[in-house]
Amino acid sequence: MAQQTINTISPNELLAYALRLKNANYRLVAISSSNVENGIEMSYSFDSGNDFVNLRIIARPGDEIESISSIYSYSFLYENEIKELFGVNITGISPDYKDKLYRISVKTPFNAKEGDNNG
Amino acid sequence: MGKETVIPFGPQHPVLPEPIHLDLVLEDETVVEAIPSIGYIHRGLEKLVEKKDYQQYTYVAERICGICSFMHGMGYCMSIESIMGVQVPERAEFLRTIWAELSRIHSHMLWLGLLADALGFESLFMHSWRLREQILDIFEETTGGRVIFSVCDIGGVRRDIDSETLKKITSILDGFEKEYSEITKVFLNDSSVILRTQGLGVLSKQAAFELGAVGPMARASGIDIDMRKSGYAAYGKLKIEPILETAGDCYARTSVRIREVFQSIDLIRQCIAMIPEGEIKVKVSGNPNGEYFTRLEQPRGEVLYYVKANGTKFLDRVRVRTPTFANIPALLETLKGCQLADVPVLILTIDPCISCTER
Amino acid sequence: MSFFTMTKTLIKSIFHGPYTVQYPLEKKGSFPASRGRIEINIEDCIFCGLCARRCPSNAINVVKAESLWSINRLRCIQCSYCSEVCPKKCLKMNNIYTAPSFENVEDEYRNARVSDNKENNRNIAGAC
Numbered sequence: 001m002a003q004q005t006i007n008t009i010s011p012n013e014l015l016a017y018a019l020r021l022k023n024a025n026y027r028l029v030a031i032s033s034s035n036v037e038n039g040i041e042m043s044y045s046f047d048s049g050n051d052f053v054n055l056r057i058i059a060r061p062g063d064e065i066e067s068i069s070s071i072y073s074y075s076f077l078y079e080n081e082i083k084e085l086f087g088v089n090i091t092g093i094s095p096d097y098k099d100k101l102y103r104i105s106v107k108t109p110f111n112a113k114e115g116d117n118n119g
Numbered sequence: 120m121g122k123e124t125v126i127p128f129g130p131q132h133p134v135l136p137e138p139i140h141l142d143l144v145l146e147d148e149t150v151v152e153a154i155p156s157i158g159y160i161h162r163g164l165e166k167l168v169e170k171k172d173y174q175q176y177t178y179v180a181e182r183i184c185g186i187c188s189f190m191h192g193m194g195y196c197m198s199i200e201s202i203m204g205v206q207v208p209e210r211a212e213f214l215r216t217i218w219a220e221l222s223r224i225h226s227h228m229l230w231l232g233l234l235a236d237a238l239g240f241e242s243l244f245m246h247s248w249r250l251r252e253q254i255l256d257i258f259e260e261t262t263g264g265r266v267i268f269s270v271c272d273i274g275g276v277r278r279d280i281d282s283e284t285l286k287k288i289t290s291i292l293d294g295f296e297k298e299y300s301e302i303t304k305v306f307l308n309d310s311s312v313i314l315r316t317q318g319l320g321v322l323s324k325q326a327a328f329e330l331g332a333v334g335p336m337a338r339a340s341g342i343d344i345d346m347r348k349s350g351y352a353a354y355g356k357l358k359i360e361p362i363l364e365t366a367g368d369c370y371a372r373t374s375v376r377i378r379e380v381f382q383s384i385d386l387i388r389q390c391i392a393m394i395p396e397g398e399i400k401v402k403v404s405g406n407p408n409g410e411y412f413t414r415l416e417q418p419r420g421e422v423l424y425y426v427k428a429n430g431t432k433f434l435d436r437v438r439v440r441t442p443t444f445a446n447i448p449a450l451l452e453t454l455k456g457c458q459l460a461d462v463p464v465l466i467l468t469i470d471p472c473i474s475c476t477e478r
Numbered sequence: 479m480s481f482f483t484m485t486k487t488l489i490k491s492i493f494h495g496p497y498t499v500q501y502p503l504e505k506k507g508s509f510p511a512s513r514g515r516i517e518i519n520i521e522d523c524i525f526c527g528l529c530a531r532r533c534p535s536n537a538i539n540v541v542k543a544e545s546l547w548s549i550n551r552l553r554c555i556q557c558s559y560c561s562e563v564c565p566k567k568c569l570k571m572n573n574i575y576t577a578p579s580f581e582n583v584e585d586e587y588r589n590a591r592v593s594d595n596k597e598n599n600r601n602i603a604g605a606c
Contacts (some may be wrong), residue, residue: 028424029421029440052414073329097156109166238487259509259511
C-alpha cells in the first residue's frame with residue numbers, strides 16, 4: 001500500500017497551515033470527512049502538481065472550526081456540504097448557505113446518531 | 120444601471136435533463152450574481168456504504184453517474200486495491216484504460232451534442248449523437264452494457280476482450296475518426312457556432328487557479344493539470360500530453376474537448392498495440408483496513424475518492440469529490456457579467472453532471 | 479469563420495437514409511455478450527442463498543425450506559454478480575432483454591429435482 005502524507009494538526013492551527021500551503025502554490029483538492037469516535041474527522045487535501053498533502057483535524061462535539069474560505073475561496077462548497085451533512089460547526093464560510101445548499105429533509109443525515117448540535 | 124431582478128433558473132431548465140437550480144440576479148439582461156442550490160437528487164450513495172459490503176459497493180459506485188460510470192467503478196476499485204495492496208494484472212490495467220478512454224469519447228460526444236442543442240443547432244446535435252452510438256455499441260459488445268458496464272472489479276476486470284474484437288474496435292475507431300473530423304469542422308469553424316462561443320465566459324489562467332477549476336475547464340485556461348499524467352492504470356506506459364488552450368472562453372473549452380477525443384482515440388490505439396497477454400483478475404480475499412485517497416481523470420476533470428476501511432467487510436466511509444463539484448465556483452464566476460441568453464451555454468460549458476455532484 | 483460547413487455531412491446523410499432503426503418493425507439485435515436477464519437452471523440449484531445474500535439490490539429471494547428461488551425482474555440491475563458467486567453455476571446471464579412490463583414481476587422457480595438425486599442433497603449440507 002502506497003503511503004500518503006497525512007498531517008494531523010489541531011483545529012486552531014488549520015488556518016496557518018492552509019496559508020502556508022496557499023503561498024507554496026498548492027491547490028485545494030477536496031475536504032473529506034468521516035465519523036470517528038466522539039467527533040468528525042476532516043481531511044483537507046492539497047495538491048501542487050507533484051505533491052499531494054493531507055491535513056487532518058478532528059472536530060470534537062461543540063468545537064468551532066474556522067472556515068478556510070478566506071484563503072481558498074472555493075472551499076465554501078465543501079464546507080457548506082460538511083456543515084449540512086455532518087453538522088460540523090464551521091464558522092465564517094463565505095458565502096454561508098445556512099443549510100440551504102442541499103434540499104434534504106433530514107438534518108445532518110450523515111451524523112444522524114448524535115443529532116445536529118453534538119458534533 | 121437598471122433595477123435588479125432575480126430569475127430562478129431551474130431545476131427544470133433548457134440545458135440538460137438534470138436538476139440544478141440557480142438564482143440569477145440580473146441588472147437588465149446582465150447577470151450580476153448567481154446563487155446555486157443543489158440537492159434535488161441527493162441519494163445518499165456515500166451513506167449506503169454502511170449497508171452494502173465492500174464488494175457489493177462496486178456496483179453502487181458505478182451507478183453514481185451514468186456517463187462516467189466506468190471511471191467511478193474504477194476509482195473505487197483502485198482505492199480498495201491500494202488499501203489491500205492488490206497488484207492488478209497488466210492486461211486488466213490496459214483493458215481498464217481502453218474502457219476509460221472509450222468512456223471519455225462517449226462523454227465528450229454527448230457533451231458536444233448537448234452544446235449543439237443549447238446553441239439551437241439541431242442537425243449537429245443529431246449527428247454528434249449518431250457517432251456516439253458506435254462507441255455505445257462497442258461497449259455493449261465488450262462489456263454487455265451500454266451505459267453501466269459492471270465490468271470493473273476489485274482485483275481486475277470481469278470480462279476480457281479477445282484480439283479479434285480489439286481489431287474490430289480499431290477499425291470502428293478509424294471510421295469514427297473520419298466522420299468525427301468532419302463534424303469538428305462545424306464546431307470549430309462554423310460562424311453560427313463561433314458567434315455563440317467565442318469570447319464568452321472568459322476565465323483567465325489566474326482565475327481558474329484561484330477558483331480551483333479542474334479538467335477541460337482548467338486546461339482551456341492554460342492550466343496544465345491532467346491526472347492521467349500521474350500514471351495510474353496503464354497511463355504510465357502511454358505517451359500522453361495534456362491538451363491546453365489559453366483563451367479560456369467557451370470556444371477554447373469546446374476545442375479542448377474536441378481535441379481530447381482525438382487524443383483518446385490515439386491512446387486506445389496505443390493500448391491495443393501494447394496490450395500484453397495474461398490474467399485479467401487476481402483473487403481478492405480478506406477485508407480492507409486503512410484509508411486511501413485516489414485521484415483520476417474523468418471526462419469532466421479530476422475526481423477524488425477517499426475510502427476508509429476498518430478491517431470488516433463494511434467500509435467506514437467512501438467520499439467522492441466529483442469534477443462538477445469542483446467546477447461550480449468557476450461556473451459562478453464566469454456567469455457574472457454575461458447575458459441572460461448565454462446562461463444555458465455557459466452552464467453547459469463546465470459539462471455539469473449533477474448526479475455526480477450530489478451522489 | 480466559414481459558412482455551410484455542415485453541407486457535406488447533410489448531403490451524405492440524405493443519400494444514406496435513416497441511421498435509426500424503425501423500432502416496432504425492425505429490432506436492433508443484441509450482442510452475444512449483452513446483459514439481458516438472469517436465467518436459473520432450477521434442477522441444479524441447492525438453495526444455498528448465496529446469490530440472495532450477495533445481490534446488491536436484494537432482487538433475489540431464496541426460501542430453503544420451500545425450495546423456492548425467486549427474482550424480482552425490475553429490481554435486478556443486471557450486474558451478474560449472482561452468477562459469479564453461484565457454487566453450482568446454475569445461474570446464467572443471457573442476452574435476451576427483459577420485456578417491458580406494466581407491473582412488478584416476481585419470477586418464481588420451485589424445485590423440480592428428482593428425489594433420488596443424492597449427490598445434490600448432500601451438497602446442501604456441505605455448502606451451508
